[in-house]
Amino acid sequence: MEVLQCTGSTHKCLEFFYEHIEKLKPVENFTAFFDNANFLLTNYKIEYPGTHAIIAGNGKEMHLTSINCGYGGASPSGTEEIIVHLGVPPKKAELLKWERGLSIDFSNNIYSVNKPKLFFANSTTHKHLDELTFCVLGDNTCVELENNKREVHMLNPTRNNLKNFYNCLDEMKPTTVTYIPDYSITHPDGLVTSILEITGAKFNLYCKGEYEEIYRLFEDVYKLIYKEKFKYEIKNIKEWFEQPQILYRENHSFTIPPTEDMTNTMEL
Numbered sequence: 001m002e003v004l005q006c007t008g009s010t011h012k013c014l015e016f017f018y019e020h021i022e023k024l025k026p027v028e029n030f031t032a033f034f035d036n037a038n039f040l041l042t043n044y045k046i047e048y049p050g051t052h053a054i055i056a057g058n059g060k061e062m063h064l065t066s067i068n069c070g071y072g073g074a075s076p077s078g079t080e081e082i083i084v085h086l087g088v089p090p091k092k093a094e095l096l097k098w099e100r101g102l103s104i105d106f107s108n109n110i111y112s113v114n115k116p117k118l119f120f121a122n123s124t125t126h127k128h129l130d131e132l133t134f135c136v137l138g139d140n141t142c143v144e145l146e147n148n149k150r151e152v153h154m155l156n157p158t159r160n161n162l163k164n165f166y167n168c169l170d171e172m173k174p175t176t177v178t179y180i181p182d183y184s185i186t187h188p189d190g191l192v193t194s195i196l197e198i199t200g201a202k203f204n205l206y207c208k209g210e211y212e213e214i215y216r217l218f219e220d221v222y223k224l225i226y227k228e229k230f231k232y233e234i235k236n237i238k239e240w241f242e243q244p245q246i247l248y249r250e251n252h253s254f255t256i257p258p259t260e261d262m263t264n265t266m267e268l
Contacts, residue, residue, distance in 0.1 A: 002060045005048055010066040010078040017055075017062065017082055024057035027086055028107045031056075032079055034070030034100040037120035037135075037143035040152075040203045041171070046145035053079060055086075057106075070100035087111050119171055135164050135171070150202070156209040158217065165207070165217065169224060172200030177221045181211065196221070 004023070006016035021027070032053040033039060039046055044054050046063070052075070053067035067082060068075035076097040083104060084093045088111050096102055096113065105112040122137045135152070137143060140160040144151040152172075157165040178197040194214035196207040198221055207214060222230045 003047055004060060004062045005051075006063070007048055007050065007065045010074040013064045013066045014078055014081060017064070017067075017085075020062060021055075021085075024055055024060050024062055026106070026109075027055060027057035029056045029103065029105055030054075030083055030086060031103045031116070032067060032069045032101075033116075033118075034068060035118070035120050035122060035137070036145065037137060038101055038116065038118055039145060040143065040150055041117055041119055045148040045150075047147060049144075049146040051145070053082075055082070069097050069102050071098070083111075119167075135167050136161065150204060152203055152205045154205070154207045156213070157207050158209060158213040165205075168205050169198070169221065172198070172202045172205060174198050174200045174205075174221060174225050177218060177225060179215065179218045 004016075004020050006013045008016070030053070031039075031042065031044065034052070036046070036050075036052045039051070039054075044056075044061070048063060048065065050065040051063045053064040053069075055062040055064075064078075066075050067078045069079050070076065079102070080093045080097040083096065084090050086104075086106060088096065088104065092113075096104075099115060101116045101118045103114040103116045105114065118134065120135050120137055120143060135141065138161075140155045140157075141164050142153050144153065152168055154160070154165060154168075176199045180195040180197065181193075193208055194211040196205075196209075196214050196218055198205040198207075207217065219230050
C-alpha cells in the first residue's frame with residue numbers, strides 16, 4: 001500500500017490534497033477522527049503519529065495531519081472542503097465536520113456516511129461520548145500509532161484507571177497474555193516492576209506496575225482468554241516473582257521458562 005503523507009498545516013494539507021488526489025481516483029473512503037487513537041479500531045495503519053484523516057483509493061492512501069473534525073476551526077473546515085470536492089453536498093459537509101468521528105464511503109459513485117465507533121478519548125473530551133465503555137487517554141494511558149504500531153500502554157492500571165484496563169480488554173479481543181519481570185525498573189521499596197503484554201485482534205496492550213498487582217491482572221486475563229483459572233498455585237509469590245520467569249500461553253500451550261519440571265503447585 002503506497003502512502004502519501006502530508007504533515008504540514010491545514011493550508012499545506014489542502015494544497016497537498018489537490019496536488020495528489022488524482023492518484024487516488026476513484027476515491028473509495030474518507031475517514032477522520034478528532035482523537036486519532038480511534039484509528040486502532042480500523043484497518044488503517046498510521047506511519048506518522050499526528051495523522052487525523054485518511055483518504056483511500058486506487059490502492060493508495062493519503063494521510064493528512066491537519067485535517068480534522070469535531071469542533072469549530074481550520075482543520076475541520078479543511079475536512080469540509082475536501083469532502084465537498086469528493087462529492088458531498090456543501091450543506092451536508094458543513095454538518096459532518098462537527099462529528100468527532102467520520103467515515104464516508106465513495107465506492108459506488110455515491111457517498112454513504114458512517115459514524116465509526118469512538119472508543120479512545122483524551123481526558124478533556126471523553127465527556128462528549130455517549131457510551132460508558134471507552135478508554136480515557138492521559139498521563140498514565142497512551143496510544144502508539146506511528147510506524148504502523150497498534151499499541152496501548154498503561155502505567156499501574158490497578159491504581160490509576162482500572163476501568164480503562166477492562167474496557168480495553170473488552171474492545172481488543174485478547175488472544176495471548178505474557179508476564180515479564182522488568183529488572184531495569186524497581187520501586188523505592190525494592191519491589192520488582194512487572195510487564196503484562198496482551199495481544200489482541202484489534203490492538204496490543206502493555207501494562208507496567210508492581211509485580212503482585214500485575215500478576216492479579218494476569219490471572220484475570222488468563223481466565224478471560226482460556227475460560228479457566230490459572231492452574232498453578234504459587235505459595236511464595238514474592239520470591240517467585242523476583243526470579244527471571246516469563247508466564248506465557250498461546251494456542252493452549254502453557255510454559256514458564258526456564259523452569260523445566262512443572263507441577264500443579266509451585267513453591268520456591
